[in-house]
Amino acid sequence: MKNVFVIFVVVLVATAAAKKGWKLRQRQQCKYDKSAWSDCDTKTNTVSRVLTLKSGKEGCQQTQNQTITCDRFERLQAWKIKKAESRRELQEKKHQRKERQQEMKENKQLVKEQLERCRYEHSDWSECDQATKTVTRNFTLSEGEQGCEQSHTITIACDKLNRIQAWKAKKRDRKQNRIDEKLQMKQDRKEKRKLEKEQRLKCKYDKEDWSECDNTTKHSNPSYDIKGWRRRRMRTNNKCHHFMFKV
Ligand SMILES: *[C@@H]1O[C@H](CO)[C@@H](O)[C@H](O)[C@H]1NC(C)=O
Ligand SMILES: *[C@@H]1O[C@H](CO)[C@@H](O)[C@H](O)[C@H]1NC(C)=O
Ligand SMILES: *[C@@H]1O[C@H](CO)[C@@H](O)[C@H](O)[C@H]1NC(C)=O
Numbered sequence: 001m002k003n004v005f006v007i008f009v010v011v012l013v014a015t016a017a018a019k020k021g022w023k024l025r026q027r028q029q030c031k032y033d034k035s036a037w038s039d040c041d042t043k044t045n046t047v048s049r050v051l052t053l054k055s056g057k058e059g060c061q062q063t064q065n066q067t068i069t070c071d072r073f074e075r076l077q078a079w080k081i082k083k084a085e086s087r088r089e090l091q092e093k094k095h096q097r098k099e100r101q102q103e104m105k106e107n108k109q110l111v112k113e114q115l116e117r118c119r120y121e122h123s124d125w126s127e128c129d130q131a132t133k134t135v136t137r138n139f140t141l142s143e144g145e146q147g148c149e150q151s152h153t154i155t156i157a158c159d160k161l162n163r164i165q166a167w168k169a170k171k172r173d174r175k176q177n178r179i180d181e182k183l184q185m186k187q188d189r190k191e192k193r194k195l196e197k198e199q200r201l202k203c204k205y206d207k208e209d210w211s212e213c214d215n216t217t218k219h220s221n222p223s224y225d226i227k228g229w230r231r232r233r234m235r236t237n238n239k240c241h242h243f244m245f246k247v
Helices: 001-029 068-117 158-202
Strands: 031-034 046-054 062-067 117-120 132-144 153-155 204-208 229-234 244-246
Touching: 062 068, 062 229, 068 229, 153 158
Parallel strands: none
Antiparallel strands: 031 046, 046 062, 117 132, 132 153, 204 229, 229 244
């Protein structure tokens, strides 16, 4: 009994789905020209329009009379107007944004050109103005062609200046640290070399005779590469190394 019920439900669902699919296909296959909506018929409270088949396969209805309630029609119209309005607004905003970006780009270009043509000397930053919480810096023209501004002033928030200065100080410190480290390393190396030299001078070596020429390390040219090995051995100081010099 239970199984039969399950099959029944499955069939029902499948049928509904098939019907929906058929309707969708039908809508896609049958294209209609739509007339204007009629005026609201106050007796039936409906508006209607006629759809005439424009293109479609077999099975499409030639004409259809679409009828909806006047209320629904009004809501639909209102919704359409709203949609058109919002689309227009969006377009407008997009356009404005583009214009603003263009303007900014042009401004930047202008400033850049001016900076290239006009050179300025600047004062120190002013004290932080407690009322506006800003600092200013004056720029006066030092060299430049005609059309250069004689002077201008830049104003920024005190906080921003503090941040910039802190950042600059940090950068300066890091650079100084790197320089110091390098100097220290150089000095250490020098010290080490000096110590090594002193050590070497403390150690006296016996010299053996030169060894025979080593014929195993041949070069490609016909003559042999002559390699002699001179051995230097420590004599007095146990800390001295056993040297082998390549000649
Ligand atoms: C469409 O149907 C409505 C309501 O049934 C009717 O009043 C109207 O005359 C019909 N219009 C056409 C063009 O058949
Ligand atoms: C900038 O110039 C104005 C007017 O000449 C002056 O009052 C102000 O103190 C100057 N500011 C700085 C930081 O030099
Ligand atoms: C190395 O080569 C030279 C020249 O050919 C030869 O006179 C000498 O005996 C060789 N020495 C050894 C150790 O083979």
